[in-house]
Amino acid sequence: MSRIVRATVTPILISDPPLLNVLGVHQPYTPRTIVEIETDDGVTGIGETYGDTDYLDVARKLADVLPGRDLTSMNGLYALASATLTGATDEVKEFDPAGLRGTRNNEKLIRSVVSAFEVASLDALGKTTGLPVHCLLGGKVRDRVDYSGYLFYRWAEHPDGEAPDDWDAALDPDGVVRQAQRFADDYGFTSFKLKGGVFAPEEEIAAVKALAKAFPGYPLRLDPNGGWSVEASVRVAEEVGDLLEYMEDPTAGVAGMAEVRERTGAVLATNMCVTTFGEVPEAFAKDAVQVVLSDHHYWGGLHATRELAALCRTYGVGLSMHSNTHLGISLAAMTHVASVIPDLSYACDSHRPWQTEDVITEPHRFTGGAIEVSDAPGLGVELDRDALGALHERWLARPDMRDRDDVAAMRKVHPDWVQPSLPRW
Ligand SMILES: O=C([O-])[C@@H](O)[C@@H](O)[C@H](O)[C@@H](O)C(=O)[O-]
Numbered sequence: 372m373s374r375i376v377r378a379t380v381t382p383i384l385i386s387d388p389p390l391l392n393v394l395g396v397h398q399p400y401t402p403r404t405i406v407e408i409e410t411d412d413g414v415t416g417i418g419e420t421y422g423d424t425d426y427l428d429v430a431r432k433l434a435d436v437l438p439g440r441d442l443t444s445m446n447g448l449y450a451l452a453s454a455t456l457t458g459a460t461d462e463v464k465e466f467d468p469a470g471l472r473g474t475r476n477n478e479k480l481i482r483s484v485v486s487a488f489e490v491a492s493l494d495a496l497g498k499t500t501g502l503p504v505h506c507l508l509g510g511k512v513r514d515r516v517d518y519s520g521y522l523f524y525r526w527a528e529h530p531d532g533e534a535p536d537d538w539d540a541a542l543d544p545d546g547v548v549r550q551a552q553r554f555a556d557d558y559g560f561t562s563f564k565l566k567g568g569v570f571a572p573e574e575e576i577a578a579v580k581a582l583a584k585a586f587p588g589y590p591l592r593l594d595p596n597g598g599w600s601v602e603a604s605v606r607v608a609e610e611v612g613d614l615l616e617y618m619e620d621p622t623a624g625v626a627g628m629a630e631v632r633e634r635t636g637a638v639l640a641t642n643m644c645v646t647t648f649g650e651v652p653e654a655f656a657k658d659a660v661q662v663v664l665s666d667h668h669y670w671g672g673l674h675a676t677r678e679l680a681a682l683c684r685t686y687g688v689g690l691s692m693h694s695n696t697h698l699g700i701s702l703a704a705m706t707h708v709a710s711v712i713p714d715l716s717y718a719c720d721s722h723r724p725w726q727t728e729d730v731i732t733e734p735h736r737f738t739g740g741a742i743e744v745s746d747a748p749g750l751g752v753e754l755d756r757d758a759l760g761a762l763h764e765r766w767l768a769r770p771d772m773r774d775r776d777d778v779a780a781m782r783k784v785h786p787d788w789v790q791p792s793l794p795r796w
């Protein structure tokens with residue numbers, strides 16, 4: 372049995388474009404945490420998760436107590452991580468990511484941290500046994516995992532010119548269609564999700580209609596992160612419901628989602644009102660959600676994602692996959708777990724095409740809108756130590772960017788901006 376001899380946590384800051392959402396805009400740099408687990412066989416496994424201070428604190432404490440434990444003792448990670456969480460973490464800053472990812476609680480925080488250690492353990496175990504992670508999860512049922520092109524309203528550049536990329540602004544239906552065309556040309560995506568809640572629903576309805584015209588028959592999704600009232604959601608469903616594969620979190624909360632469902636019959640997906648196991652019973656009982664967007668980070672890892680899949684299957688609820696800003700380690704983990712869930716029948720979300728940097732030596736390539744499932748041992752990716760070092764240096768140099776804050780970033784352009792309360796429309 373392999374034993375863990377060292378667990379290392381490295382905070383980094385990665386470039387991020389000025390992507391707009393219902394609460395504000397992305398900062399030029401966003402934090403991620405990279406986890407390495409070394410075993411007494413001389414093998415190292417890697418994992419990745421959120422990097423904001425709350426996550427980093429728990430990750431560092433969990434790393435300290437891992438040496439000496441069996442590599443396979445992954446089911447004990449949650450209890451270990453919980454025991455490290457001593458201080459209160461419910462101080463809510465002005466930018467509250469709960470507005471994008473649902474309830475903010477310790478369970479989700481701990482699960483998000485645990486996920487990176489579980490993935491790193493699976494990677495190390497795979498390298499030790501010569502098996503790819505999908506084999507450790509029971510074996511893949513598909514060789515390629517489909518992703519949807521994740522469209523954002525965006526500015527061409529950040530106000531101070533930091534972290535530039537080569538994308539144009541997209542602030543109207545034409546800009547959104549141009550962005551989708553580039554995604555289709557460069558990555559082969561055959562379905563699109565538009566991050567909404569940025570402009571009044573009528574403008575976003577026009578963007579969906581423009582996409583449907585430019586890409587006939589492509590599955591489309593619109594996600595305002597709970598930014599609409601029930602009435603606005605019903606209006607959107609009536610206008611473009613038949614063009615959408617699903618509406619994602621049109622309105623915040625189970626009661627509102629259930630009402631939209633009842634009044635429109637629209638298929639509703641969520642990564643906001645069902646984000647922990649405890650939120651499942653009420654939402655399913657009220658038919659508030661027809662598709663759950665799993666996210667192995669905040670559901671607690673790859674095994675937990677399979678548990679969620681079993682629950683969804685039991686209740687006849689669909690499963691798709693949510694994404695936040697992430698790098699190639701997480702993309703590899705997402706692809707392995709998606710490959711082993713038979714009824715994950717929707718294309719997954721991924722922010723990865725927006726990132727210009729990575730910490731793996733050979734970043735993935737999307738072809739035909741999909742990522743090939745790796746059969747190499749472990750995750751099938753290698754850490755690029757130079758890149759990790761450089762991005763960690765940036766983290767050291769930029770304490771102002773160590774916590775995601777879409778409200779502060781928006782205030783640089785609109786000095787009076789405060790976090791909008793939901794519903795915004
Ligand atoms: O990155 C963003 O702006 C997204 O809005 C993200 O934070 C959400 O969690 C996510 O993409 C979603 O599907 O809601």
Ligand SMILES: [Mg+2]
Pocket residue numbers: 594596619620641642643693
């Ligand atoms: Mg969403």
